[in-house]
Amino acid sequence: MVKLRNVIACLLMAASLSPALAQTQPQAQTKAPDKLPVVASFSILGDFVRQVGGDRIKLDVLVQPGGDAHVYSPTPSDSRKLAAARVIFVNGIRFEGWMDRLVRSSGAKAAVITATTGIKPLTMIDHHPGHGLTAPDPHAWQDIANAKIYVANVRDALAKADPAGAETYRANAQAYLGKLDGLEQEVREAMAKIPPERRRIITSHDAFGYFGAAYGLQLISPQGISTDSEASAQDVARIIRQIRQEKIPAVFVENISDPRLSERIAQETGAKIGGTLYSDSLSPPDGPAGTYIDMVRHNIRELTKALGV
Amino acid sequence: MRACGVSVIYDTFLGPFIEFEFMRRALVGACALAIAGSPLGVFLILRRMALTGDAMAHAILPGAALGYLVAGLSLPAMTIGGLAAGFTVALAAGVIARLTALREDASLAGFYLISLALGVVIVSARGSNVDLLHVLFGSVLALDDATLLLLASIATITLVVLAVGYRALAMETLDPGFLSSVSGAGAPTQLIFLALVVLNLVGGFHALGTLLAVGVMMLPAASARLWSADITRMTAIAIGIGLVSSYFGLLFSYHYSLPAGPMIILMAGVVHFVSLVFGQAGGLLRNAFARGRHLEA
Numbered sequence: 050m051v052k053l054r055n056v057i058a059c060l061l062m063a064a065s066l067s068p069a070l071a072q073t074q075p076q077a078q079t080k081a082p083d084k085l086p087v088v089a090s091f092s093i094l095g096d097f098v099r100q101v102g103g104d105r106i107k108l109d110v111l112v113q114p115g116g117d118a119h120v121y122s123p124t125p126s127d128s129r130k131l132a133a134a135r136v137i138f139v140n141g142i143r144f145e146g147w148m149d150r151l152v153r154s155s156g157a158k159a160a161v162i163t164a165t166t167g168i169k170p171l172t173m174i175d176h177h178p179g180h181g182l183t184a185p186d187p188h189a190w191q192d193i194a195n196a197k198i199y200v201a202n203v204r205d206a207l208a209k210a211d212p213a214g215a216e217t218y219r220a221n222a223q224a225y226l227g228k229l230d231g232l233e234q235e236v237r238e239a240m241a242k243i244p245p246e247r248r249r250i251i252t253s254h255d256a257f258g259y260f261g262a263a264y265g266l267q268l269i270s271p272q273g274i275s276t277d278s279e280a281s282a283q284d285v286a287r288i289i290r291q292i293r294q295e296k297i298p299a300v301f302v303e304n305i306s307d308p309r310l311s312e313r314i315a316q317e318t319g320a321k322i323g324g325t326l327y328s329d330s331l332s333p334p335d336g337p338a339g340t341y342i343d344m345v346r347h348n349i350r351e352l353t354k355a356l357g358v
Numbered sequence: 359m360r361a362c363g364v365s366v367i368y369d370t371f372l373g374p375f376i377e378f379e380f381m382r383r384a385l386v387g388a389c390a391l392a393i394a395g396s397p398l399g400v401f402l403i404l405r406r407m408a409l410t411g412d413a414m415a416h417a418i419l420p421g422a423a424l425g426y427l428v429a430g431l432s433l434p435a436m437t438i439g440g441l442a443a444g445f446t447v448a449l450a451a452g453v454i455a456r457l458t459a460l461r462e463d464a465s466l467a468g469f470y471l472i473s474l475a476l477g478v479v480i481v482s483a484r485g486s487n488v489d490l491l492h493v494l495f496g497s498v499l500a501l502d503d504a505t506l507l508l509l510a511s512i513a514t515i516t517l518v519v520l521a522v523g524y525r526a527l528a529m530e531t532l533d534p535g536f537l538s539s540v541s542g543a544g545a546p547t548q549l550i551f552l553a554l555v556v557l558n559l560v561g562g563f564h565a566l567g568t569l570l571a572v573g574v575m576m577l578p579a580a581s582a583r584l585w586s587a588d589i590t591r592m593t594a595i596a597i598g599i600g601l602v603s604s605y606f607g608l609l610f611s612y613h614y615s616l617p618a619g620p621m622i623i624l625m626a627g628v629v630h631f632v633s634l635v636f637g638q639a640g641g642l643l644r645n646a647f648a649r650g651r652h653l654e655a
Binding site for chain 2: 283284285289310312317
């Protein structure tokens with residue numbers, strides 16, 4: 050009996066795997082002879098890859114705009130995309146915990162490139178007991194200086210996988226890095242206009258650690274390290290007390306956490322409710338934060354609106 | 359010394375509610391749910407429909423999800439959607455039971471499973487699974503004015519309707535044949551009762567989420583049954599247990615940093631286990647004692 054069941058399980062597994070295996074070879078060779086198939090784990094990283102790769106690549110992004118990469122559950126079509134890819138870009142620093150297993154189970158042969166290679170991770174404080182006190186913070190892209198390292202890593206990886214296009218990738222990256230320099234300048238000027246004692250916000254998700262460290266913004270979060278833990282009454286009470294004591298001027302609702310909680314905290318403290326800040330994902334292309342540069346510009350505009358005098 | 363003791367008691371038991379408005383709101387919301395939900399739970403148990411509440415709670419999900427899809431985390435949209443889906447399933451289950459070979463519990467089971475699956479699919483269509491968690495687990499710590507008003511209105515409506523229809527409902531519960539033989543109030547009574555259940559589940563869903571909204575309705579009622587077999591006394595005991603669980607659940611969430619909604623239900627669970635063992639009307643000890651006496655005699 051047990052044996053029979055094992056046999057059936059093996060057959061089912063083989064059946065489910067074989068289409069994925071069968072598709073890898075033809076797709077890589079016939080369907081995309083000129084375009085390099087590339088996968089990026091989430092939308093912001095995807096934008097860097099698109100800027101550098103341009104027309105030479107066929108890009109698939111796994112976690113779509115608005116989705117949360119911390120707790121994403123992959124679909125079978127993700128496995129297929131990975132199996133067909135020549136280069137796979139991940140953020141690393143334990144941002145996409147589900148990615149390693151997915152890459153292994155998809156049978157992907159592509160090089161997995163960690164886009165944060167060369168970035169020294171900041172640590173973030175974890176409020177919840179049992180999680181340990183600190184953990185490396187994966188949201189490195191919020192510092193534009195780090196974004197440039199992402200872009201350089203993407204450029205080098207693409208050039209290695211597709212040497213014929215190396216020159217194009219280099220030129221694209223060069224132009225984009227120039228834009229990022231301009232963006233960094235914009236952000237510094239905007240922050241300088243906010244009085245120092247007002248450079249403090251509370252957001253419902255602590256993804257802005259790098260932004261805060263780079264541009265002098267203090268951040269307080271009502272929730273722990275990840276969006277998957279539910280806030281307790283103690284968490285909420287602690288943050289309300291802190292806003293009152295330190296007179297924090299604004300509360301920001303994030304695009305992927307519970308907005309009701311932020312609103313309650315704002316009500317109870319008289320802090321201003323800021324607009325939506327984009328942190329972990331871009332908006333859809335027609336939204337206010339369709340690209341990385343638009344996202345940073347949007348965020349700095351919202352910050353200035355809530356904190357400026 | 360004495361003053362110190364008093365201030366510790368104050369800080370532990372009253373301080374959180376005096377210092378923080380969100381704690382007061384959570385308490386008021388949970389109490390409203392307990393006061394209206396517990397009597398309904400008592401009737402559900404006496405009518406052997408204890409699992410109906412659970413089924414109805416799942417049935418609400420696709421409606422709430424549709425509301426969410428249209429308007430985001432909007433109170434009116436999700437309330438209307440939830441009510442519509444709940445009423446539809448309740449009515450449809452009754453109609454199917456009358457027209458086909460399926461009994462009411464079987465058709466209800468079929469409908470609620472379909473509803474649940476549909477609800478999860480609809481929420482996922484919006485893109486994020488974090489949103490689904492908010493829909494499934496509610497936010498008792500983030501009750502705004504509109505939600506509190508909704509909870510209070512539902513409690514008021516429930517209590518008024520129960521007060522008016524108490525006699526008919528009790529009669530129909532204890533002897534369904536009798537009421538339909540002396541008047542035509544049998545079927546309407548059942549329908550109005552189910553409508554109240556749906557109403558309370560939709561209210562509870564905003565505070566505790568679809569999965570736990572049933573808990574505050576059924577657990578206190580099931581515990582109360584172990585202390586008394588009299589409907590009126592069961593109702594009073596159930597409400598008492600609901601209120602105590604709400605208060606201590608929030609207190610535990612505050613002092614030990616645990617999620618608030620589940621803690622309220624767990625407190626009711628603790629009371630339930632105590633009742634199972636010590637209940638005066640059919641608890642474990644009581645039954646063992648009664649059996650011993652029979653054997654002796």
